[in-house]
Amino acid sequence: MSINDISHRFKLSRLGLWRGFQRRSIKAFALLFSLGLSLSFAIAACSPTPETANSTPAQTLRIGYQKSSTALNLLKSKxxxxxxxxxxxxxxxxxxxAAGPQMLEALNVGSIDFAYTGETPPVFAQAAGAPLVYVAYEPLGGAAEAILVRKDSPIxxxxxxxxxxxxxxxxxxxxxxLVRALESAGLQYSDIEPAFLPPGDARxxxxxxxVDAWVIWDPFQAAAETAMGxxxxxxxxxxxxxxGFFLTTQNFSQQQPQLLxxxxxxxxxxxxxxxNNPQNVARFLEAELGIALPALELAEKRRGYGVLPLSDEVVAGQQKIADTFLSLGLIPQPIAVKSAVAKP
Incomplete structure (x- = not known):
């Protein structure tokens, strides 16, 4: 092979390498351009436009509820x-x-702004130093909670x-x-063995x-009556x-009175x-709670509704609960319920 042939082949080889390099460079540039364009689109999508910036809520009202707290559950649905x-x-x-105590713990740590519970969770929470405030109450009525035993129980x-x-x-x-029922029968709280279980575990x-008996509220009470006698x-x-009591924190009641x-x-x-629509409420709760309609209809017949301001009588009733629990050693210190009532 002559020197001219070798030189010619070298030129061809070098030309092929250059063209390959050109093709690879173009592909790399195209890939980088594509990635850069995608990133630009992503950033643009995440960046608020004037329209979306204006529509972003400036404040969030955080409400705690239980599925059995009918008024709040209905309000959420509507x-x-x-x-x-x-x-x-x-x-x-x-x-x-799941229940009031857990909800008030969330209120205490600032995870929610508003809560609804029965009578005693606020007493325990206030005794633990929670900055809660009573803002209204709901007259559920004494028939909406009970001590149950099995139908074949000797009790x-x-x-x-x-x-x-x-x-x-x-x-x-x-x-x-439970405390009041035992007292009325001449027994002390120490005469029974309490088993602390949430409704889902107690049933x-x-x-x-x-367990020999179950102290429970509606609609779980009505479900046990109708399903198992x-x-x-x-x-x-x-x-x-x-x-039932509607509660918030001291800060929220002072800073957001109109929202409240x-x-x-x-x-x-x-x-x-x-x-005014107990049957409609029962049908709504059937889907929400997974409880049979007959049980919910029974529960609706014996419960009360309303969002009422706290009277001296209501506050005195809460104070009686607090004093009773203090005497039994269930709360660590005396409390003044009146100090936790929102000012009108």
Whole structure:
């Protein structure tokens, strides 16, 4: 092979390498350009436009509720509160809890702004130093909570509970019912063995006989009556008032009085609707709670509705609960319920 042939082949080889380099460079540039363009689109999508910036809620109202807290559950479903607050640039966040004590713990740590519980959770929370404030109450009524026994139980009266294991949700409204029922039968709280269980755990324990009695509220009470024939040993009538309470924090009540008032007005509206439409409420709760319609219809017949201001009588009733729990060693220090009532 001549020198000219070698030189010619070298030129061709070098030309091929250059063209390959050109092709690879173009592909790399195209890839980098594509990635850069995608990144630009992503950044643009995440960056608020003037329209979206203006529509972003300036404030969020965080509400705690239980599925069994009917008024709040209905308000959540209807969406009327969201519609009313939208022009004020306020959104609503709903947070579900298993029971009142857990909800008030969330209120205490600042996870929610508004809560609804039975009578006793606020007493325990205030005794623990929570900065809660009572803003209104709901007159549920004594028939909406009871001490249940199985239909074949030999227990016939409250006095028969002596030495027996009784399930209840610690710190809930039925805690006070149990204390009052035992007192009325000449027993002390120490005469029974409390088994602190939330409703979801108490029901199977009750059915299987792991506990002798169950202190519970509607609609779980009505579900046990209709589904398994549970028998009411005693309900709260004549023993307790069984009120529900709407609560917030001291800071929220002072800083957002108008927002709080709007919420209470919407709750009153939905409560009036529920009071006048028990069958519709029962059908709504059937889907929400997974409880059979007959149980919910029974529960609706014996409960009260309303969003009422706290009177001296209501405050005195809460104080009596607090004093009773203090005497039993259930709370660590005395409290003045009046100091936790929102100023009108």
């Amino acid at each position: 969406g009327d509160l969201e519609k009313r607050l939208a022009p004020q640039n306020v959104s609503v966040e709903w947070n579900e809890f 016939q009266r409250v006095a028969d509970l002596k030495g027996k294991k009784v399930a209840l949700n610690r710190g809930s409204n039925v805690h006070y019912l 199977p324990a009750f059915e299987q006989g792991s 549970a028998r009411i040993l005693v309900d709260g009538q004549g023993l307790v008032e069984n009120r 008032q709007t919420l209470l007005e919407e709750l009153q509206t939905v409560s009036e609707w529920a009071k």
